[in-house]
Amino acid sequence: xxxxxxxxxxxxxxxxxxxxxxxxxxxxxxxxxxxxxxxxxxxxxxxxxxxxxxxxxxxxxxxxxxxxxxxxxxxxxxxxxxxxxxxxxxxxxxxxxxxxxxxxxxxxxxxxxxxxxxxxxxxxxxxxxxxxxxxxxxxxxxxxxxxxxxxxxxxxxxxxxxxxxxxxxxxxxxxxxxxxxxxxxxxxxxxxxxxxxxxxxxxxxxxxxxxxxxxxxxxxxxxxxxxxxxxxxxxxxxxxxxxxxxxxxxxxxxxxxxxxxxxxxxxxxxxxxxxxxxxxxxxxxxxxxxxxxxxxxxxxxxxxxxxxxxxxxxxxxxxxxxxxxxxxxxxxxxxxxxxxxxxxxxxxxxxxxxxxxxxxxxxxxxxxxxxxxxxxxxxxxxxxxxxxxxxxxxxxxxxxxxxxxxxxxxxxxxxxxxxxxxxxxxxxxxxxxxxxxxxxxxxxxxxxxxxxxxxxxxxxxxxxxxxxxxxxxxxxxxxxxxxxxxxxxxxxxxxxxxxxxxxxxxxxxxxxxxxxxxxxxxxxxxxxxxxxxxxxxxxxxxxxxxxxxxxxxxxxxxxxxxxxxxxxxxxxxxxxxxxxxxxxxxxx
Numbered sequence: 262x263x264x265x266x267x268x269x270x271x272x273x274x275x276x277x278x279x280x281x282x283x284x285x286x287x288x289x290x291x292x293x294x295x296x297x298x299x300x301x302x303x304x305x306x307x308x309x310x311x312x313x314x315x316x317x318x319x320x321x322x323x324x325x326x327x328x329x330x331x332x333x334x335x336x337x338x339x340x341x342x343x344x345x346x347x348x349x350x351x352x353x354x355x356x357x358x359x360x361x362x363x364x365x366x367x368x369x370x371x372x373x374x375x376x377x378x379x380x381x382x383x384x385x386x387x388x389x390x391x392x393x394x395x396x397x398x399x400x401x402x403x404x405x406x407x408x409x410x411x412x413x414x415x416x417x418x419x420x421x422x423x424x425x426x427x428x429x430x431x432x433x434x435x436x437x438x439x440x441x442x443x444x445x446x447x448x449x450x451x452x453x454x455x456x457x458x459x460x461x462x463x464x465x466x467x468x469x470x471x472x473x474x475x476x477x478x479x480x481x482x483x484x485x486x487x488x489x490x491x492x493x494x495x496x497x498x499x500x501x502x503x504x505x506x507x508x509x510x511x512x513x514x515x516x517x518x519x520x521x522x523x524x525x526x527x528x529x530x531x532x533x534x535x536x537x538x539x540x541x542x543x544x545x546x547x548x549x550x551x552x553x554x555x556x557x558x559x560x561x562x563x564x565x566x567x568x569x570x571x572x573x574x575x576x577x578x579x580x581x582x583x584x585x586x587x588x589x590x591x592x593x594x595x596x597x598x599x600x601x602x603x604x605x606x607x608x609x610x611x612x613x614x615x616x617x618x619x620x621x622x623x624x625x626x627x628x629x630x631x632x633x634x635x636x637x638x639x640x641x642x643x644x645x646x647x648x649x650x651x652x653x654x655x656x657x658x659x660x661x662x663x664x665x666x667x668x669x670x671x672x673x674x675x676x677x678x679x680x681x682x683x684x685x686x687x688x689x690x691x692x693x694x695x696x697x698x699x700x701x702x703x704x705x706x707x708x709x710x711x712x713x714x715x716x717x718x719x720x721x722x723x724x725x726x727x728x729x730x731x732x733x734x735x736x737x738x739x740x741x742x743x744x745x746x747x748x749x750x751x752x753x754x755x756x757x758x759x760x761x762x763x764x765x766x767x768x769x770x771x772x773x774x775x776x777x778x779x780x781x782x783x784x785x786x787x788x789x790x791x792x793x794x795x796x797x798x799x800x801x802x803x804x805x806x807x808x809x810x811x812x813x814x815x816x817x818x819x820x821x822x823x824x825x826x827x828x829x830x831x832x833x834x835x836x837x838x839x840x841x842x843x844x845x846x847x848x849x
Contacts, residue, residue, distance in 0.1 A: 305340065312382065319346070336568040360377060378558065389554060452494070480685075649763070656733045680837070707744050745816060749820060806828050
């Protein structure tokens with residue numbers, strides 16, 4: 262009995278051992294099967310997604326993309342490799358503008374071999390708005406903000422304390438008064454045609470000046486822009502170098518006092534422990550923030566578009582705000598992540614929210630109107646671009662026609678008002694002359710010189726008097742061709758290096774001089790006279806519906822420059838500014 266029980270236990274133990282062994286085999290097999298499944302890639306092939314991001318945000322985007330890659334970045338079953346390049350927003354804008362056959366004021370031309378990215382993260386939606394306003398085919402998608410940096414007024418801390426920082430809330434109207442009526446502040450700005458924080462500050466100060474309305478507002482705007490232009494810099498690092506480098510009163514007095522910068526710029530500057538740190542003044546109402554839109558470029562293939570959407574999802578997760586904080590940037594809602602070194606006076610949230618630029622050229626960051634943006638940049642360019650210009654104004658009989666949209670002022674009156682407004686903007690570095698034209702103004706000659714081209718230091722008074730005395734010629738026709746050729750050759754004869762040499766003509770009609778040269782002769786003579794080493798920009802502004810656009814385009818195709826036409830003469834003022842601003846800025 263004992264032996265029997267022993268055999269039974271042995272049998273049970275043997276069965277248990279077999280069962281355990283089988284279970285072990287199953288577990289090991291299952292584990293191996295699971296391991297093989299886990300170790301197999303979740304995607305096949307590889308798709309490269311190129312991203313051009315503003316330098317300050319590029320490291321954060323790169324870090325998030327690297328994490329995504331470690332977690333098996335894929336789109337529609339294809340492995341995704343993200344290539345992030347730190348690129349200045351103005352440089353990418355130049356590439357995209359060139360590809361769409363347009364130009365942006367102040368941006369210049371990109372190298373011929375430059376290639377656009379799949380995704381662009383500029384520092385501001387204003388870049389998207391500027392491009393879409395000029396190029397109908399530029400229609401990026403998504404465009405949502407992935408970060409924010411409020412635009413502040415940076416001041417050396419001792420100067421900031423003298424104006425009430427950090428206790429007092431400073432307004433743009435306060436700052437405008439300091440800039441235009443006092444000598445205490447030495448203001449500076451990074452060229453707003455290339456720098457988004459500079460543009461934001463320009464718009465905010467311009468809005469404060471414009472609030473005065475009428476002539477007073479125009480005068481305040483001109484004074485403010487001239488003050489900013491005195492301390493302007495082409496690039497941010499040059500302007501930062503103008504802040505005081507010593508703690509003594511003489512160094513502080515000699516250095517830059519105030520400039521619009523991003524909050525990120527101020528934090529980065531102070532992180533280097535300069536002798537005098539900068540204060541960040543959160544001026545009210547808040548200037549338009551840098552909003553870092555995530556723009557997926559038009560025309561990329563569907564697979565890349567899907568990959569771009571996958572990366573965007575990663576950039577909207579909570580962990581991304583900590584990557585942003587390391588780069589001194591806030592999340593898109595104006596809050597910040599772990600490790601953000603907030604300047605004194607910073608609030609949460611801060612800045613203006615983004616409403617990304619629409620593909621159709623609608624409103625952008627903070628609801629900005631493209632027309633407001635265009636006028637601000639045009640006015641800035643008119644003030645700052647060194648120029649030598651001959652203004653040529655049509656005084657044919659048709660300029661006596663009344664303009665219902667301008668309280669029945671004549672075409673001549675609204676044109677002369679636009680010319681006077683432009684003259685008020687130009688600083689003393691400009692050289693300007695004035696002609697009028699019709700037919701047979703001086704014997705058989707179609708044009709009359711009222712003021713020869715000369716520096717505004719001596720010419721301004723003469724030009725104002727001459728403009729006040731301009732009167733259209735009753736029954737006079739339009740001697741366009743003879744006048745264009747004579748004006749072009751006059752500017753060319755006195756061509757000056759280091760300036761944009763140009764003819765700006767304002768006319769409401771087409772050539773009507775049967776005794777003058779033909780169009781064929783005009784174009785041939787202009788082509789023969791053109792000298793690439795001495796470029797002359799011909800800018801022609803057409804007023805009303807009697808203009809022959811094709812006739813004008815044929816001229817500027819030979820000379821360079823551009824044609825601007827408005828059917829409503831009441832809009833001539835804005836058109837005049839745009840024409841001045843969009844002259845090519847190539848200076849020999």
